[in-house]
Amino acid sequence: MANAANDPQATDTNSQTAVVIAGLKERFGERCSTSMALREQHGHTTTWLKNQPPDSVVFAETTEEVAEVVRLCAAHKVPVIPFGTGSSLEGHVNAPLGGVSLDLSRMNRIMEVNPDDLDCRVEAGVTRKQLNSYIRDTGLFFPIDPGADASIGGMAATRASGTNAVRYGTMKDAVLGLTVVTADGTIIRTGGRAKKSSAGYDLTRLYVGSEGTLGVITELTLRLHGQPEAVSGGVCPFPDVNSACNAVITTIQMGMPVARIELLDSVQVRACNTYSKLELAETPTLFLEFHGSEAGVREQSEMFSAIAEENGGGPFQWATVAEERSKLWAARHDAYWAGKTLNPDAQIMVTDVCVPISRLAECVTRTAEDIRAEGFLAPIVGHVGDGNFHVQILVDLSDAEAVRKTEAFVERLALRAIDMGGTCTGEHGVGQGKQKYLRREHGDALDVMRAIKQALDPDNIMNPGKILPQS
Amino acid sequence: MANAANDPQATDTNSQTAVVIAGLKERFGERCSTSMALREQHGHTTTWLKNQPPDSVVFAETTEEVAEVVRLCAAHKVPVIPFGTGSSLEGHVNAPLGGVSLDLSRMNRIMEVNPDDLDCRVEAGVTRKQLNSYIRDTGLFFPIDPGADASIGGMAATRASGTNAVRYGTMKDAVLGLTVVTADGTIIRTGGRAKKSSAGYDLTRLYVGSEGTLGVITELTLRLHGQPEAVSGGVCPFPDVNSACNAVITTIQMGMPVARIELLDSVQVRACNTYSKLELAETPTLFLEFHGSEAGVREQSEMFSAIAEENGGGPFQWATVAEERSKLWAARHDAYWAGKTLNPDAQIMVTDVCVPISRLAECVTRTAEDIRAEGFLAPIVGHVGDGNFHVQILVDLSDAEAVRKTEAFVERLALRAIDMGGTCTGEHGVGQGKQKYLRREHGDALDVMRAIKQALDPDNIMNPGKILPQS
The missing domain is CATH 3.30.465.10 (Uridine Diphospho-n-acetylenolpyruvylglucosamine Reductase; domain 3)
Structure with a gap:
């Protein structure tokens, strides 16, 4: 039942929830569950935000079934929390007000x-x-x-x-x-x-x-x-983050249709070397991939080599063999796990921001200074062509002071990005974790978002407690 | 004043409008005008939809001034109709309920x-x-x-x-x-x-x-x-619309980053030959442009030549000289005026639809059959890479029966596009002209649009009578 106190309203909420669950069990049988293990698995499980399980989980198999569940919940003003794979990072699937987790994983046609x-x-x-x-x-x-x-x-x-x-x-x-x-x-x-x-x-x-x-x-x-006719790619070291970012800016300005251009800072490169058995120089490094015709990707690789050199970087190590390229990108995709190996006893607090690309070098550099000042172990990896980067702070979640310091760091990072004309999240979403920055980022536009929410969900049953801050 | 009858509500509307205009004149002086010539020029002037002038025109010079005008209008529930250059095609700037045309043309910094x-x-x-x-x-x-x-x-x-x-x-x-x-x-x-x-x-x-x-x-x-390092382009004739569309589908599927790919039907080619002094074969023709490196655009041109040939078209006439290319694209951009020369005494009714590209050949072909059956003179020109095309029907607007037949044709075209999984307008917008198709296209989603409109503009003062149909 919803995290209830002893006040009448909570009791009423509980009884409404009980009615809905009874209805769902009757309609969906074993596809409606209230097992604590399943409920906890359907709350937030991926980062430091606390797990807030729903009151029940329903596995829907068709759009019509989803509509049935929502209609039942709407009739009793019980929250509905859609659930896919539970991989979100900002608490999107938590149930702070209880309610029904609507698991869509069986809708996989x-x-x-x-x-x-x-x-x-x-x-x-x-x-x-x-x-x-x-x-x-x-x-x-x-x-x-x-x-x-x-x-x-x-x-x-x-x-x-x-x-x-x-x-x-x-x-x-x-x-x-x-x-x-x-x-x-x-x-x-x-x-x-x-x-x-x-x-x-x-x-x-x-x-x-x-x-x-x-x-x-x-x-x-x-x-x-x-699928592109040809794919090529490789890695390119730079003496510092600034020169790497300048190379990226030039690449984008020239209209080169680069498919991937990712920045790993020296801490992240070190982690990837260990975890994925690479032998990269431990310096800010770009991972690149080009898509196009055979001639096109060759041309892009050559142009990028020249750009890197002009910006003090290089040599661009062009991975011509598919296996070699796959190994590099596997390492990039394993960056999260690689980061974790830097301190196997720690947990990871992960966050993302996005800024105009002209501010990226400054934002990354100031964030790296902040990391050093705090004494954090925190690799940085970024979708640098978009101005979007992630920081993974390795932290002992049982150490309340360390968690507090990390949260303060995440807040400084979000506000830094917003102040640079950027956003508190480029791709992770708001969920519960980023709500407190929305007024700063959107100003009065937040009231327009609220008006839309009020118009389309007047009883606030659709994933309540997400995106829009309370006050 | 608003197109008023003698009922009390209309009189009240008129008096509210009078108060607003008095306030605007006091605040903006000569930048607020009620001259009939200016008001008519700020109503719809580009197609067959009737001109519905606003009650007054205000030239705003800053965002703050726009906010002042809107606040005054909001206080008296008087409509506000934003105006840019007046080039819209579906009656967007008309004032069916009267009100203030907010001319933003001086906000040109x-x-x-x-x-x-x-x-x-x-x-x-x-x-x-x-x-x-x-x-x-x-x-x-x-x-x-x-x-x-x-x-x-x-x-x-x-x-x-x-x-x-x-x-x-x-x-x-x-x-x-x-x-x-x-x-x-x-x-x-x-x-x-x-x-x-x-x-x-x-x-x-x-x-x-x-x-x-x-x-x-x-x-x-x-x-x-x-700006791309190199630009190339040209024209390519096809025996019929179907083969031209198939060539486009193959081009897009191969991931070729074509910058422009435009279809002119044989009637439109004839018109352009006359108007722009070209000597193209009067058959369905694609106009193409490629952006990229020197080598890249050469490669794209060669690949497209092969695709055209495989689909029974060609030869692709590659315009290497910039002047030659400019002449072709000037002709494409003058298609509207070229169409008009087919019958200098007629006016043009223009409409656009957009369909999934796999249905484009069928939609264009059936529309051409409809044109023939009606005996219309109506060139077709399309952004064929997007599945979007325009029909310009030459019609004598003083002939009520001809106008009625043309409107019926436009309706058949819109519904044909919707029934093919497409849309009643790819780029012209809804305005007044396409409102009646929105329920068919959007179903119950139209009610969500209404709820948003109601939430963000509860008094219906922002460009009323546009997009959302009355019923």
């Missing part, structure tokens, strides 16, 4: 793939790796790659991106249309299959990034891309 | 250009050509190119695009952030200068395409692009 239109339609529980395996033979791929093998629905809800975003965009660009169950249980479709439209408000992009607070995303029409 | 970040900030009245002239020396350009030299604010409000959209996207992709005056006169900022963010609802993309019905866009932060 790939409904259609249209190679001529470079699009597909999937249920929300399909994961990005599942989709890419399924479509591999069509010559197409889906480029959005957050670290985890997240569900596509969850990725849309948090406006996820990843290493390919510099070329292929984020979930806001990848989603053409949605099926959404609204707060009163109505099933709507937004967008469509046309590549563009000027026919009314862009509801698709309103729901993308709304973190389940305006409705439940149950199906998605996605834009796919042709 | 380019406030900052940041070459390192490939972005800039402009006032809403800046036009696209003005911006491109201003930034030419920075090596950057702004790619969105609707036919008219529209204001950037108006282009954002209608989610405009144009010939470059297949590569560079539409206004939804070009706008990073906005300054908006809301319906109660509050000035808010949406988005920011970071290239991506997951920090809350995507208000930027909600206002882009909202046609002034949720607030007045006064400033925009825009994404710019590096």
